Amino acid sequence: MTEHDITLTVNGTDHELTVEPRTLLVHALRDELGYTGTNVGCESSLCGACTVHLDDDAVKSCTVLAVQADGATIETVEGLAEDGEFHPVQSGFQEEHGLQCGYCTPGMMMAATDLLEENPDPSREEIREGLEGNLCRCTGYQNIVNAVENAADEMHAGAVADGGCPADAADGSGSCCGSDAGDVRWPEDGGESE
Amino acid sequence: MxxxxxxxxxxxxxxxxxxxxxxxxxxxxxxxxxxxxxxxxxxxxxxxxxxxxxIGEVDALHGVAVDDETLEIGAMNRYSDVLGSEDAREHAPALTAAIERVGDRQVRNRGTIGGNLAHADPASDLPGAALVSDATLVVQGPDGERSIPADEFYYGMYATDLGPAEILTKIEVPSAADAVGTYAKKPSPSSGYAMVGVAALLTVDDGTVESARIGANGAMDHGVRLDPVEEALVGESLDEETIATAAGHATDELDTALMMDDLQASGEFRAQLLEVYTERALEAAVDRAAAPAAAD
Amino acid sequence: MSIESIDPDEVDAADILGSAIERREDPALITGDAEYTDDIQRQDMVHMAICRSQHGHAKLEDVDTSAAEAMDGVVTVYTHDDLHREDTPGGGSYSLPVGWLLDSLREVDHPILADDRVRYQGDAIAVVVAEDRYLAHDAVDAIDVDYERLDAVTDPVDALEDDTAELHDDAEDNVAFDWEIGDAERTDEAFESAAHTASIDLENQLLIPNAMEPRAAVAEYSPGTDELDVFMTSQNPHLHRLLMSGVIGHPEHKLRIKAPEVGGGFGSKIHHYADEALVAWIAKHLERPVKWTATRTETYKTDAQGRGHRTTADLAMNEYGDIVGLRVDTTANLGAYLSTFAPAVPTYLYGTLLSGQYDIPAIHCSVTGAFTNVPPVDAYRGAGRPEASFVIERLAKLGAEEMGMDPAAFRRRNFVPEDAFPYETQVAVVYDSGDYEKTLDKALEMADYESFRERQEQAREDGRYLGVGFSCYIEACGLAPSELAGQLGAQAGLWESSLVRFHPSGTVTAFCGTSGHGQGHATTYAQIVANELGIPYEDVEVVEGDTDEIPHGMGTYGSRSAAVGGSSLVKSSQKLVDKAREIAAHQLEADPADIEFEGGEFRVTGAPDRSIGIKAVAQQSYLAHDMPEDMEPGLEATSFYDPDNFVFPFGTHVAVVEVDPKSGEIEFDQYVAVDDVGNQINPKIVEGQVHGGVAQGVGQALYEGAEYDSNAQLLTGSMQDYAVPKAMHIPEMETGSTVTESPHNPLGVKGVGEAGTIAAPQAVVNAVVDALEPFDVDHVEMPMTAERIWNAVDGRTEPDAETETPAAAADGGTDDPDTAADGTGGDS
Missing domain, CATH: 3.30.43.10 (Uridine Diphospho-n-acetylenolpyruvylglucosamine Reductase, domain 2)
Incomplete structure (x- = not known):
């Protein structure tokens, strides 16, 4: 078994580290690099507590080998706030009491930001489906759905104030303001697609 | 862990x-x-x-393209890549409908279409859709490339025609741009895998079904076509009665004794669900057919 | 419908108590700053992993650890005998104690590492310590255990059969205890004279708690001072300290237990397990920090499970529909060993709640506790009370049907009337206060019940099956007083302690012996203390969960924190104000009796311009330059609050569902929760507790259940197979409340942590059964999976033509309605 040297850019900071092939990304982040905001809740890849953004997409970091992420850009919960300002999803969770014990919350918020990037104006049902990959045992989800709605409103208001629409900002393809409910837009920001 | x-x-x-x-x-x-x-x-x-x-970063395994009425999907496309492709949505509506229901958004951001098809999990969402899409699986090995029709690819649970040193490289789907494609799924409440999933690909002209391909996964140890349902649809008007009658034939040619039977659902109940979800897949097709190119 | 939360800066100090302010704990939690146990890193730390039994029941023939010990990076491996070696720390019992005794209880040995026998899949056999987590788990795989398999049993009724293999030499026929409450003779008489009866056989299935954070511990030992610090996922650090000190033989005063941020508990982090004790003991032996974090697979196999009842129950009514008697016979699954509070759960937390909201003149309940080869069963959110409420509320549904009465009217007719409080039930408890019609009325209005039956009728004509289910539940929390608890078998007091301390600058730290893990205590307790002291909310800091900081405490469970911990904070605050009043009087040159205290100001009665603020008093108390004679400096107060009685929250939940007989699928049309938890300190947090509780109750009703094969192997061993509800599984909830204060405590609060979990299951089951009434379905076992529903209607998509109306059926007056419609009873 050979160890591998890898580079991860986490929340804008480059890190070089040496890992065993079997080291899971979540353990590299937590144990090697100290990004302990990302939590581990299961080994069956169902609970979503470990969700981070890998090259801008929400993934379960317990189901990615650290070596697979070599060279990738990763965003964790620690990178959500900017310049001391909460991300609208963070504010939404606080304002709507979208968390209790907080353990699922980082993963839940990383999944929610991914959802909102794809669908800036989701219905409650779409939020529930969009968070299918994240389990919460405390809140009964209702205030999480409220939190994501709250964030969507906030981001929409912010975008309008900036003279744009979040959908435009996100994928340059649609307009959230005039689109039909349920019309899902798919961002083409996968980097390696096409 | x-x-x-x-x-x-x-x-x-x-x-x-x-x-x-x-x-x-x-x-x-x-x-x-x-x-x-x-x-x-x-x-x-x-x-x-x-x-x-x-093999996730092998360039040649990526990309979605249309070549002379055939959609080619590189095996290492992530589900989200396929869903992000207008070409895939246009030419493989049943397959993309099924991909929309795979796992959850994080899984779709990371899992690949080729990994799914090659793994041959009977409860996966794609075998039924691959069958109704008439997909061809292109594999490459030490002796070169060969193409395997989807209905010859699967042997059984986790068992395929792939040789030990062969790699699934791409999926070829004849264009079904003129068809409506749907997928209806009963997910396990725990795992999210399909207890049963039914894919439908129909061409409908003026309310009458011209062609029908119906496939299911989750019910048997590999994906199956539901021929009797198809036969009951072709030439009929796509209405509630036709759908109910057709769905009633869902298990006609399946050996229900061999139905998947596990903690999630018994074989008997899967047989029942297969009828219900066949009906739902067809009802969804009616809705899609009625909506003028909603996705475009 | 949802309560809007408020920025605390926008709340007047006078209004802070009762305001739905945002939680102060959130910023750390939403930025990743919060520190959970597994986040703790130490220099030179080693990792522990546990080799657990592969089998449900087996003799250990041989445990060969040599290969594991030889692996690079493995520090050492321990088995049972190592606990008793001369060169390892001694003095412990190395066996887990039970904290609640019953007269008939057979106490059985519960070694922290199995000696020669394992009794459930997950029983600890050996412990590996290695330089990293991965290596530790590799080494566990390298341990070779030679088992001789024994017959296993998982069903508590089967466990009691003569020919079932016994788990413990000290427990004949696997009986852990026999217990009863109520008056058997009077109850028999009530049934003999009854005009109508309703009966049910039911299973209340085993549940796996699934707190999102798995259990974990980090321990470090200082040989120079003999101090052993344990950071662990605990709901009650002081209790864990007491128990652990005996288990590992370390003096209590040299043992510190700190609960860092804890990611949910739901009961599963109350109990004392082997794992955390081993972490502490090994840290002491190796003199290196040790970390252990359970994998989810481990939590599935070892976290104490909940429920696990098999019950037969009968309700007797007179000709008018008044309930005249209730008889309950339950066999409770206790698992392989007695967990910390296990004996209390199916007895004093269950039998005493069987009267529900009803005035029932004769009740008798008998419970047999059975050992089986499942993990120990103990308190899980609700703990005994959901099981009781399920029994009485399912019977209320069946009783109404038997009488041909509307289920709401039947309940109303039998409610304990509003003017009857305090009300003593026939099962030994006194309800403090209540107004059951008020919550029912509000719930009926919110659910628009008046129009429901019409909608239901209409839908049935269209071949759609709607049903409504009621749950008029009662909860008991803040188990007290300690003297009573002691008489009932508790091996601990059930008071709560707190310390409120002014700092010289005028800010305050409030220490409380409860230990929150998501409930928002830092916010609500600060609201309480700020209100009592008349100082700004932001000037109060709350500290919980650390035995080194907080003098004493009993912890957080059983919805007790507000009622008992909150009341203790009130009491400490009041003691502090009493002292401050004397200092103020001295400073103002007035008699203390003439000093009024309001809004943080001490004023001389009749001379309002002569005043001094409490912060200034605090400063004076520390300067101590001019204090009343004989008064000690400083301004702080400690209290031990031992409540007079339990508090009894209550409410009505209404579920409206549509059932598709063809697919067996259930969809929620509505879920209404009206709860009366007394005064609400923070309504937003209360609402959140109801939401979460309902979700767990809905989970029990529809999705969750631990299942084992005949060898006691867990079949639902991961989230792949055990359905922890996802967002789309849980209905939108409409919440409402009424307020009936508890007269027992100074806050008038009752408790809300478990309300939803207690209320929801029977609301959902009753709704499904109501929907399927045309199919003659009287009962469906939980979890009501699609397949179970489909089986219950027996594959029919339409009811049989000649179905009787329930009213017509009632005329028959049969006293033997076979209620188990699915004919399977407990089938898991």
Whole structure:
């Protein structure tokens, strides 16, 4: 078994580290690099507590080998706030009491930001489906759905104030303001697609 | 939670991956695509390969293109890549409908279409859709490339026609741009896998079904076409009565004694669900047919 | 419908108590700053992993650890005998104690590492310590255990059969205890004279708690001072300190237990397990920091499970529909060993709640506790009370049907009337206060019940099956007083302690012996203390969960924190104000009796311009330059609050569902929760507790259940197979409340942590059964999976033509309605 040297850019900071092939990304982040905001809740890849953004997409970091992420850009919960300002999803969770014990919350918020990037104006049902990959045992989800709605409103208001629409900002393809409910837009920001 | 030790190789070309498979033929070797079936199995001790060959970044396995009425999807496209392709949505409506229901958004951001098809999990969402889409699976091995029709690819649970040093490279789907494609799924409330899933691909002219291809996964140990349902649809008007009658034939040619029977659902109940979800897949087709090109 | 939360800066100090302010704990939690146990890193730390039994029941023939010990990076491996070696720390019992005794209880040995026998899949056999987590788990795999398999049993009724293999030499026929409450003779008489009866056989299935954070511990030992610090996922650090000190033989005063941020508990982090004790003991032996974090697979196999009842129950009514008697016979699954509070759960937390909201003149309940080869069963959110409420509320549904009465009217007719409080039930408890019609009325209005039956009728004509289910539940929390608890078998007091301390600058730290893990205590307690002291909310800091900081405490469970911990904070604050009043009087040159205290100001009665603020008093108390004679400096107060009685929250939940007989699928049309938890300190947090509780109750009703094979192997061993509800599984909830204060405590609060979990299951089951009434379905076992529903209607998509109306059926007056419609009873 050979160890591998890898580079991860986490929340804008480059890190070089040496890992065993079997080291899971979540353990590299937590144990090697100290990004302990990302939590581990299961080994069956169902609970979503470990969700981070890998090259801008929400993934379960317990189901990615650290070596697979070599060279990738990763965003964790620690990178959500900017310049001391909460991300609208963070504010939404606080304002709507979208968390209790907080353990699922980082993963839940990383999944929610991914959802909102794809669908800036989701219905409650779409939020529930969009968070299918994240389990919460405390809140009964209702205030999480409220939190994501709250964030969507906030981001929409912010975008309008900036003279744009979040959908435009996100994928340059649609307009959230005039689109039909349920019309899902798919961002083409996968980097390696096409 | 903690996979056993293994050696890891990242292949950059298909040829390199095949060489690696051959070089490690004496070891327990697995190809690593999106890893969303393999890594959970390794974390829970159900799988313990000696060697992993990562093919996720092989350029030739990516990309979605249309070539002369055939849609070609590179095997290492992530589900989200396929869903993000207008071409895929236009030409393979049943397949993309099924891909929309795979796992959850994080899984779709990471798992690959090729990994899914090659893994041959009977409860996966794609076998039924691959069958109704008349997909061809293109594989490459030491002796070159060959094409396997979807209905010859699957042998049974986790068993396919893939040879030990062969790699699934792409999926070819004849354009079904003139058809409506749907997928209706009864997910396990725990795993999200399909207790049953039914894919439908229909061409409808003026309310009458011209062609129908219906396929199911989750019910048997591999994906199956539901021929009697198809026969009951063709030439009929696509209405409630036709749908109910057709769905009633869902299990006609299946050996219900061999239905999947596990903690999630008994074989008897799966047979029942197969009828219900066939009906729902067809009802969804009615809705789609009525909506003038909603997705476009 | 949802309560809007408020920025605390926008709340007047006088209004802070009762305001739905945002939680102060959130910023750390939403930025990743919060520190959970597994986040703790130490220099030179080693990792522990546990080799657990592969089998449900087996003799250990041989445990060969040599290969594991030989692996690079493995520090050492321990088995049972190592606990008793001369060169390892001694003095412990190395066996887990039970904290609640019953007269008939058979106490059985519960070694922290199995000696020669394992009794459930997950029983600890050996412990590996290695330099990293991965290596530790590799080494566990390298341990070779030779088992001789024994017959296993998982069903508590089967466990009691003569020919079932016994788990413990000290427990003949696997009986852990026999217990009863109520008056058997009077109850028999009530049934003999009854005009109508309703009966049910039911299973209340085993549940796996699934707190999102798995259990974990980090321990470090200082040989120079003999101090052993344990950071662990605990709901009650002081209790864990007491128990652990005996288990590992370390003096209590040299043992510190700190609960860092804890990611949910739901009961599963109350109990003392082997794992955390081993972490502490090994840290002491190796003199290196040790970390252990359970994998989810481990939590599935070892976290104490909940429920696990098999019950037969009968309700007797007179000709008018008044309930005249209730008889309950339950066999409770206790698992392989007695967990910390296990004996209390199916007895004093169950039998005493069987009267529900009803005035029932004769009740008798008998419970047999059975050992089986499942993990120990103990308190899980609700703990005994959901099981009781399920029994009485399912019977209320069946009783109404038997009488041909509307289920709401039947309940109303039998409610304990509003003017009857305090009300003593026939099962030994006194309800403090209540107004059951008020919550029912509000719930009926919110659910628009008046129009429901019409909608239901209409839908049935269209071949759609709607049903409504009621749950008029009662909860008991803040188990007290300690003297009573002691008489009932508790091996601990059930008071709560707190310390409120002014700092010289005028800010305050409030220490409380409860230990929150998501409930928002830092916010609500600060609201309480700020209100009592008349100082700004932001000037109060709350500290919980650390035995080194907080003098004493009993912890957080059983919805007790507000009622008992909150009341203790009130009491400490009041003691502090009493002292401050004397200092103020001295400073103002007035008699203390003439000093009024309001809004943080001490004023001389009749001379309002002569005043001094409490912060200034605090400063004076520390300067101590001019204090009343004989008064000690400083301004702080400690209290031990031992409540007079339990508090009894209550409410009505209404579920409206549509059932598709063809697919067996259930869809929620509505879920209404009206709860009366007394005064609400923070309504937003209360609402959140109801939401979460309902979700767990809905989970029990529809999705969750631990299942084992005949060898006691867990079949639902991961989230792949055990359905922890996802967002789309849980209905939108409409919440409402009424307020009936508890007269027992100074806050008038009752408790809300478990309300939803207690209320929801029977609301959902009753709704499904109501929907399927045309199919003559009287009962469906939980979890009501699609397949179970489909089986219950027996594959029919339409009811049989000649179905009787329930009213017509009632005329028959049969006293033997076979209620188990699915004919399977407990089938898991």
């Amino acid at each position: 903690y996979p056993d030790e293994f050696d890891y190789y990242e292949a950059t070309t298909i040829e390199e991956a095949i060489d690696l498979l051959e070089d490690n033929a004496m070891e327990e070797t697995e190809l690593l695509a999106g890893g969303h079936s393999l890594l959970p199995a390794m974390k829970t001790g159900l799988s313990s390969p000696d060697v992993l060959i990562d």
